[in-house]
Amino acid sequence: MENSTIVHIEDITKIYQMGDIQVHALRGVSLEVREGEYVAIMGTSGSGKSTLMNMLGLLDQPTSGSYKIRGKEASQLSKSKLADLRNSEIGFVFQQFNLLARTDARRQVELPLFYGGLSGRKRREMAMATLERVGLGERARHRPDELSGGQQQRVAIARALVNSPSLLLADEPTGALDSKTSAEVMDLFNELHRQGLTIIVVTHDPLVAEHAERIVTLSDGKITSDKTNGSRLAAPMMGIQQ
Amino acid sequence: MKVFKYLQVAVESLVAHKMRAILTMLGIIIGVSAVLVTMGIGRGAAANITERIESQGTYLLTINPGASSSGGLSGDRGSAGTLTMGDAQALLDTSLHSGVGIVAPEYNANARLVYGNVNTQNQITGVTTNYPVVRNLKVSSGRFLTDEEIKQQRNVVVLGSSLASDLFEGKNPVGLTLRINAQPFQVVGVLEESGGFGRNNADSQAFVPIGIAQGRLFNAPRYRGEYTVSSISIQAAGADQIDAAQKQIEMTLRLRHNLDAAKSNDFDIFDQASLLEATADITQTLTIFLGSIGAISLLVGGIGIMNIMLVSVTERTREIGLRKALGAHDSDILLQFLIEALVLSFFGGLIGVGLAYGVRALFLQIPAFTFRVAIQPDSLVLALSFSLVAGLIFGIYPAMRATQLDPIEALRSE
Numbered sequence: 229m230e231n232s233t234i235v236h237i238e239d240i241t242k243i244y245q246m247g248d249i250q251v252h253a254l255r256g257v258s259l260e261v262r263e264g265e266y267v268a269i270m271g272t273s274g275s276g277k278s279t280l281m282n283m284l285g286l287l288d289q290p291t292s293g294s295y296k297i298r299g300k301e302a303s304q305l306s307k308s309k310l311a312d313l314r315n316s317e318i319g320f321v322f323q324q325f326n327l328l329a330r331t332d333a334r335r336q337v338e339l340p341l342f343y344g345g346l347s348g349r350k351r352r353e354m355a356m357a358t359l360e361r362v363g364l365g366e367r368a369r370h371r372p373d374e375l376s377g378g379q380q381q382r383v384a385i386a387r388a389l390v391n392s393p394s395l396l397l398a399d400e401p402t403g404a405l406d407s408k409t410s411a412e413v414m415d416l417f418n419e420l421h422r423q424g425l426t427i428i429v430v431t432h433d434p435l436v437a438e439h440a441e442r443i444v445t446l447s448d449g450k451i452t453s454d455k456t457n458g459s460r461l462a463a464p465m466m467g468i469q470q
Numbered sequence: 471m472k473v474f475k476y477l478q479v480a481v482e483s484l485v486a487h488k489m490r491a492i493l494t495m496l497g498i499i500i501g502v503s504a505v506l507v508t509m510g511i512g513r514g515a516a517a518n519i520t521e522r523i524e525s526q527g528t529y530l531l532t533i534n535p536g537a538s539s540s541g542g543l544s545g546d547r548g549s550a551g552t553l554t555m556g557d558a559q560a561l562l563d564t565s566l567h568s569g570v571g572i573v574a575p576e577y578n579a580n581a582r583l584v585y586g587n588v589n590t591q592n593q594i595t596g597v598t599t600n601y602p603v604v605r606n607l608k609v610s611s612g613r614f615l616t617d618e619e620i621k622q623q624r625n626v627v628v629l630g631s632s633l634a635s636d637l638f639e640g641k642n643p644v645g646l647t648l649r650i651n652a653q654p655f656q657v658v659g660v661l662e663e664s665g666g667f668g669r670n671n672a673d674s675q676a677f678v679p680i681g682i683a684q685g686r687l688f689n690a691p692r693y694r695g696e697y698t699v700s701s702i703s704i705q706a707a708g709a710d711q712i713d714a715a716q717k718q719i720e721m722t723l724r725l726r727h728n729l730d731a732a733k734s735n736d737f738d739i740f741d742q743a744s745l746l747e748a749t750a751d752i753t754q755t756l757t758i759f760l761g762s763i764g765a766i767s768l769l770v771g772g773i774g775i776m777n778i779m780l781v782s783v784t785e786r787t788r789e790i791g792l793r794k795a796l797g798a799h800d801s802d803i804l805l806q807f808l809i810e811a812l813v814l815s816f817f818g819g820l821i822g823v824g825l826a827y828g829v830r831a832l833f834l835q836i837p838a839f840t841f842r843v844a845i846q847p848d849s850l851v852l853a854l855s856f857s858l859v860a861g862l863i864f865g866i867y868p869a870m871r872a873t874q875l876d877p878i879e880a881l882r883s884e
Binding site (some may be wrong): 280285287307308311312314315316320322324326328329330331340341342343344345348351387391 | 789
């Protein structure tokens, strides 16, 4: 059976006005990501990959073009509708984790559910279940300063997953981690991918991109290559155990 | 309810930054307690003054002789000397003076009092038995003058409390004999402390039968064959009879003094109620004045909240960006920061109320402070709602700033 389309981008442009100068960050990008795909978007700084990620994450609106997420047209929506879509369709993982200070892991994970309007008890149950899914069930009452970098990023991943989003959007997820914990996080991504989650990782790091089954390369606001990752590490654990 | 969650978030964030929260609240704390204490002082003073005025008698009207006038020249107040025992007698006619309850004429002058080797110069007041009723005076030991003593003009005297202790230095004076202008008088009673003030303070006076004061002691001037009086105190028949009594008295006295329409009164009727009103006006102004000084400090406290909230928004830019990325609406962010400001101002207000009561308790310990700080429910409500409004007004701008942050910029910030 053909998997359904999660992301459908058609001929998107983004022009920033910086004083008198117009900056063309995206010059007609089209991209389709199907359910269960694991895509890496690569590019150097200034290639437009950050702009594309903001667009995908519904944090920014395209100047022209169409963006459908799970069939819902997202461009030209109101701020409030965009917030609802971010809440229900997208899970964010950031380079700097972006956890709230002085807040324990469970409460971090509850946050999207809170904005989704769920009751306190339901929130707690779902947050605990998701923390267990990323292997942090015992750390639920720990605050960020009591967790290692890898554990913090896993809390952030749990937070991204808790709403069962259509799309997990990770921006340089290993950028702030050492190579060993990076590997742990990439393992977790591989595992989630195996469970059928749609993942888009934005990175400049080829080692991170290697894990994806499809690599899209962006340069100067355009997609320059979009190919299946032939050399993909077939088994998730390979290449890490040394 | 989301609001409760925000309350929780706000309280957590404040607990997490205790020092900052306390410093922010300090402005509101001081503002609220300043409003309460200053208004309390104003009101306490007002109550104190009212109490003192009322201690001189209820529904009290005082008739004093007016200024004499001859050839267009006015004399001093009280110089007319036309108010007599006959006038007092005439006012007793209830068919003409339905508003008048009790009539108490008095004649007073200063005299030397001697007991043993103590001597003082004090006001001697010649009175009738009605005097303590009208003037709200109570006897603490012995008794007041009797009708018989007044009629028969016996040499008996009742002493004000401070005069008694000055002259007799702690001894019970009842039954002892002192000299007033060298004439012997037997003390029959001592009055309780009256708490009044000014010239009419009963505490430092000696009371003798009015006939003795007018005759043997001071030889009072006469007018049309009758002894003159220093003043006549009237207790109106009721609170609603004060105006009527005043009109009736004026009519009778004008008639008796042969004043035609062209002539002004040769007497003054002094109405205690109007003094109370005037006092209330003054103390009201005082209270508002003091309260507004407190309100200014509350305003400054509110600006302090705005200041800290703006800093807090800047500090938490990333947090705001993250919350937006996770699906927070602008209204969620607005509410979060607004509730934080309100929690700050509300708790600041509560602590301020506590501080005000502390200051009140402190004032009660200071003996020189003769009145209490009156903190009343309405000023509590006023101060607390004022602090909440300050939190709202000064919280809104930082909260708006927070909602207007671009999530991309906010997430990128360090």
